[in-house]
Amino acid sequence: MSNSNQAAASSILLNVVDLVKQFPGPSGAVRAVDGVSFELRRSRILGLVGESGSGKTTVGRSLLRLVEPTSGRADFEGVDLFSLTSRQMRAYRRRLQMVFQDPYSSLNPRLRVADIIGEAIDTHKLAKGAEKKARIADLLTQVGLSPDHARRYPHEFSGGQRQRIGIARALAVEPDCIIADEPVSALDVSVQAQIINQIQDLQQQRGLSVLFISHDLSVVEHLCDDIVVMYLGRVMESGPSEQVYSTPRHPYTRALLSASPVADPYRKTQRIALRGDIPSPLNPPSGCVFRTRCPHAIDACAETRPALEQLTPGHKAACIRLTELV
Template sequence: MPDALVQVRNLTKSFSTPAGKVHAVNDVSFDIPRGSITGLVGESGSGKTTLGRVLLRLIEPTGGSTIFDGQDLNRLDARELRDMRKRMQIIFQDPVSSLNPRLKVGAIVAEGLVAHRVGTRRDRKDRVVALLEEVGLQADHMHRFPHEFSGGQRQRIGIARALALEPEFIVADESVSALDVSIQAQVLNLLLDLRERRNLTMLFIAHDLSVVEYLCDQTIVMYLGKIAEIGPSQALYRDPAHPYTQALLSAIPIPDPARHAERSHLKGDIPSPLSPPSGCVFRTRCPMALDECSRTVPPPISRGSHHESYCIRTEARYEPTSPIQHP
């Protein structure tokens, strides 16, 4: 993909447990174009959060590589990685537990500046004020504690902290899932404004596909540690190729009681990452599975420009009893 800021190649992460090896992320490859927002979706347990943290080396990978602006992050030593951290930041899911309740907002936002010894104390104070105002808060909010704010305001504080070192790349891990719908819209619009003003590149992790369709230029669908489908958001939502993507899209609520959509119900739950199915990991729940699916790890099959589906029956479609109508 042209001008990719982030290139992920065969990234793998396994955890050793007394019960065996957990395959959280398994041989994942994709690119994130510079200045774009890439959405990462899938059910709970699919490996989304682990992938985001391994990508930033907050968790050490088991294998593969993450190339950020031409540099392999997995080959950097501790000092080099510390310098690189200024260019990569994360917005955490829970705006309550991710903020230190013992620190005032000014100290929370300035943590990165202090850790990297950026500016004088006066410079850092001025920078904190500018950041709070940029995310829609007030300068005097820096003297308050996190518990004095609403959930949406706390998430804005988390965004301000992530922006403090002027990063080029941000991983937003379920950053609106804990917020009310009206507040979600405000935070999403803030992220879009920040992307435009700062030319940010983002990986937006979410389980709400309608949010991803609104926000993201590219969408990655993940299932049990592997990519099921990846492509430009418009193309993927208009013509989903993988049965798992089709099932997820059929579950998007339609805000019109006069319109009806038959849901594509998947059988069972996502298998344990301790013992993923052989071949295609989705085959145990797939309504179109063949015997060959248990023996073949599906390769990426092109569906058009930068649109790929990991399904040997990618030309087939599972149609519910009545057509699905998207708003």
């Protein structure tokens, strides 16, 4: 392996390969995630994007084994998370933490903030007594809250403040990676920017890797270094954010971007309307799962499942008509 290849490999914190998650359905298995692969690099933010029903939340939960994956690999510094026992996985949950979508239901309403944050510290035996109290106060300060808030209960806070508590809880065990599952979608628009900026600041200060799951491409564009676009359990396009946003190649990515609000009044975009709704994973289309809504679909799209093809270094897309749709 050359020095450049060694450096590239060492920069990968999490390598997900052919992740599949099936759920039992009335007429057979439902593939919520169908062969998803991506790399999360150290100290970078990867955006996992798609409409509701695309499987992105299931990907995040599978990585933490909150739902058990059906097959595939998730190599965390060379260790396959999916092959670990429950006891072995517990140690890795310290290094992989999650911030959930609903900041209220994810916090125990019967516990004070100090106990919510301190619970993880106790579980992993990181500190106790005065040291633990000081760590909790410092965490609250880092996320923009007062140390005095440690004595309060979740219901005494606004939604944005509760999400900050959730972030502090995730940071309490000093993780290497945070999986943020739609962390701002349940918040008012006025609060969303504050939480996004908070995540970005903490990521830069701590050198964290972040898997940021979202349906909002404008948020992902602002926050993420890399992007993976999912549709009905499969990856449609992936690559550095600048390349994907400036030169999107998959018809689905182009449609999503055309519907995303643009702050620049001089930047004109033509809206690409998709026909119909996202199909049910109970009965996905044959071949390319996007073909039933794709404005460029041809008969061959129903027969061939397109593989991800590399367009430029790191930029990939899955479409049999890529060379025609430049």
